[in-house]
Amino acid sequence: MRYHDKPHGDLQWFQHDRFGLFIHWGLYSLGARHEWLKNQEEMSDEQYDRYLPAFEPDLHDPEQWAELASAAGMKYFVITTKHHDGFCLWDTKQTDYKAPNSPAGRDLLRPMIEAFRRRGLRVGLYYSLPDWRHPEFPIDRIHPQRNHPDREQINASRQMGRYAEYLHAQVRELLTEYGQIDVLWFDMGQGYQPGQKGRKEWQSEKLLAMIRELQPQILVNDRLELIDAYGWDFLTPEQYAVREAPVIGGELVPWETCQTFSGSWGYHRDEMSWKSVDQLVRLLIDTVSKGGNLLLNVGPTGRGEFDYRACERLVGIGEWMKQHGRAIYGCTAAPPEFECPDNCCLTYNPATRRLYVHILAWPLRALHLPGLGGKVVYAQLLHDASELPMLEGGGYQNIEGGQAVSPPGLLTIELPVSAPRVAVPVVELMLKDGVGGR
Ligand code: GLC
Numbered sequence: 001m002r003y004h005d006k007p008h009g010d011l012q013w014f015q016h017d018r019f020g021l022f023i024h025w026g027l028y029s030l031g032a033r034h035e036w037l038k039n040q041e042e043m044s045d046e047q048y049d050r051y052l053p054a055f056e057p058d059l060h061d062p063e064q065w066a067e068l069a070s071a072a073g074m075k076y077f078v079i080t081t082k083h084h085d086g087f088c089l090w091d092t093k094q095t096d097y098k099a100p101n102s103p104a105g106r107d108l109l110r111p112m113i114e115a116f117r118r119r120g121l122r123v124g125l126y127y128s129l130p131d132w133r134h135p136e137f138p139i140d141r142i143h144p145q146r147n148h149p150d151r152e153q154i155n156a157s158r159q160m161g162r163y164a165e166y167l168h169a170q171v172r173e174l175l176t177e178y179g180q181i182d183v184l185w186f187d188m189g190q191g192y193q194p195g196q197k198g199r200k201e202w203q204s205e206k207l208l209a210m211i212r213e214l215q216p217q218i219l220v221n222d223r224l225e226l227i228d229a230y231g232w233d234f235l236t237p238e239q240y241a242v243r244e245a246p247v248i249g250g251e252l253v254p255w256e257t258c259q260t261f262s263g264s265w266g267y268h269r270d271e272m273s274w275k276s277v278d279q280l281v282r283l284l285i286d287t288v289s290k291g292g293n294l295l296l297n298v299g300p301t302g303r304g305e306f307d308y309r310a311c312e313r314l315v316g317i318g319e320w321m322k323q324h325g326r327a328i329y330g331c332t333a334a335p336p337e338f339e340c341p342d343n344c345c346l347t348y349n350p351a352t353r354r355l356y357v358h359i360l361a362w363p364l365r366a367l368h369l370p371g372l373g374g375k376v377v378y379a380q381l382l383h384d385a386s387e388l389p390m391l392e393g394g395g396y397q398n399i400e401g402g403q404a405v406s407p408p409g410l411l412t413i414e415l416p417v418s419a420p421r422v423a424v425p426v427v428e429l430m431l432k433d434g435v436g437g438r
Contacts, residue, residue: 003253006230007212009219011254013122013182014234016330017075018288019321020124022258022297023065024080024265027051027087030302035266038085038132039144045133048085048144056103060304062115068306070119072314073321073328077116078124078185078295081109081174083266086133090178094169097133113178124183125174129167129202129223136163141195164203171207175214182219184211185236189223199225221256234293241283245290245333256293259283261313267299274309277316281423282345284317284328285358289345291333320423323383327356327426335436339370353436356382357427362419367427372411375435379413382426389414 028035030051038048069077082088088098090109099108113123131137132144138158139145148154175181191198199205204224208231211220222232234254235246246255261280262271275283280296287294296317298310306314321328327347334346334355343361348354357367379388391412419425 001230002249003230003251008233010182010217011219011233014076014219014256014293015254015291015332017122018293018328018331019072019074019284020076020078020122020256020293020295021069021072021074022078022126022265022295023300024083024126024267024297025300025304026080026083026089026266027055027085028083029267029300030054032267032269032302034264034268035083035085035299036264039142042144042147044145048133052087052097052102054103055099055302057108057302057304060104060108060300062112063118065112065300065306066115066119066121068311068314069116069121072318073325074121074296075329076122076124076182078126078183079109079112080126080128082128082131082170083126084128084130084132084188086131088170090174092170092173094166094173095134110178117179122182123178123180124185125178125181126185126187127171127174128187130188130197131163131167134163134166136160136166138163140197141193160197160201164201167202168207168210172210172214175211175218180217181215182217184218184220186221186223189225191225204231205229241286242290242292245292252291254293255291256295257287258295258297260297260299261310265297265299267301267307275313277313277320278423280313280317281320282360285345285347285424288328288331288347289333289358316423323422324424324426326354327358327382327428331356337371338436341367341369348436350436353431355429355431355436357429359419359425359427362425363415365415365417367413367415369411369413369429370407371409372429373409374411375432376411376429377432378430380428381420382428383420383422388427 024035028037031037034040081090086097088095091100091107092098100106116123136158138155138160139151189202204226208224211218219233222235224231226232234256237255237257239259245252262268262274264271284294298306300306330349330351331347334348338346338355340346345358347356373392376390379390380386381388391414413427
């Protein structure tokens with residue numbers, strides 16, 4: 001069996017849009033020291049539940065969140081409907097452990113979905129398969145109560161099958177009560193270690209069949225532990241930039257890397273390892289140059305705001321995206337016939353047949369493009385559409401009247417001495433007819 005032989009959801013928009021916002025928001029936002037704090041500190045339910053009466057997102061403005069994402073150039077969002085702690089942002093009928101029963105007093109999911117949709121963003125829902133609060137969920141090795149002295153006794157009365165029913169019922173609610181959902185993003189399905197749960201416990205095949213029936217166009221990520229069965233639409237390498245586009249069974253497959261601003265997913269007040277705007281822009285370019293998507297995460301505060309560091313980054317990325325979106329949307333890896341010059345990344349739009357050279361280190365006056373001689377009609381800097389002279393074959397030395405020593409097929413683009421004031425300058429190349437077909 002091959003990936004492309006299986007039915008999949010609507011990948012067209014996904015592989016066009018390339019850039020989305022991940023949101024991790026819940027009770028852990030109040031702890032402000034990692035979304036796994038219940039687990040890391042081995043808190044009991046009673047200890048952790050001190051956050052429930054304190055969860056009062058009085059500054060939450062979904063319109064503003066959607067606006068920030070849209071201005072950053074993001075085209076879809078994925079929100080944690082329920083993280084591992086089991087707390088639900090929506091008005092689920094399956095449990096009382098939900099936002100409407102906190103001081104928030106309302107379903108927080110619906111207004112977010114509506115606000116993002118209004119701005120044309122696609123809707124993705126994150127759902128954690130494990131649940132550290134559910135009374136039927138057996139305590140395992142990655143559970144906050146893993147060292148509880150009565151663990152075996154507690155587990156004796158818990159039934160995974162009953163938890164699976166809960167999980168399936170919740171997914172059904174999410175897929176029937178909020179209109180079209182574009183992405184379903186599961187987490188923690190990996191049962192490859194002893195003592196962890198896997199496809200059998202989650203009843204993954206049955207779950208996937210229900211999902212495909214309720215919303216055939218939906219995209220499902222790869223964390224239901226159905227990798228071999230191709231029960232997924234895209235891969236999700238987490239927190240690292242892939243070296244090469246992922247290949248499975250000899251085929252290039254759709255993928256999306258999810259990344260944080262500073263390390264943890266939930267709001268972390270004291271974390272200092274924030275990536276810069278430049279780094280994030282490069283991460284996006286690198287991802288698209290390998291045919292992937294970037295899902296960039298923000299952890300809003302317990303009061304419901306994106307903090308100033310997140311806002312600064314989103315605004316900075318948005319400045320670059322405003323002028324360079326053309327080198328991202330609809331783009332993918334360049335065909336192998338185009339050689340990537342030193343210190344650059346290439347992206348390519350097969351529909352417009354434009355090739356984008358993202359210049360990571362600004363060279364002195366000349367950008368040499370081996371193999372592109374005779375293939376380009378027009379070259380310009382993308383951010384201001386300023387024409388760039390093309391020197392065919394002769395190489396840069398010709399400008400000063402020196403001796404041209406140049407390999408055949410070399411195209412040299414003449415650059416201004418000073419780098420443009422943008423995070424990463426991009427040269428846009430319009431190709432001659434018949435060049436760069438895909
Ligand atoms: C990891 C983390 C989890 C986070 C997820 C996002 O699985 O455990 O907290 O939600 O990554 O991909």
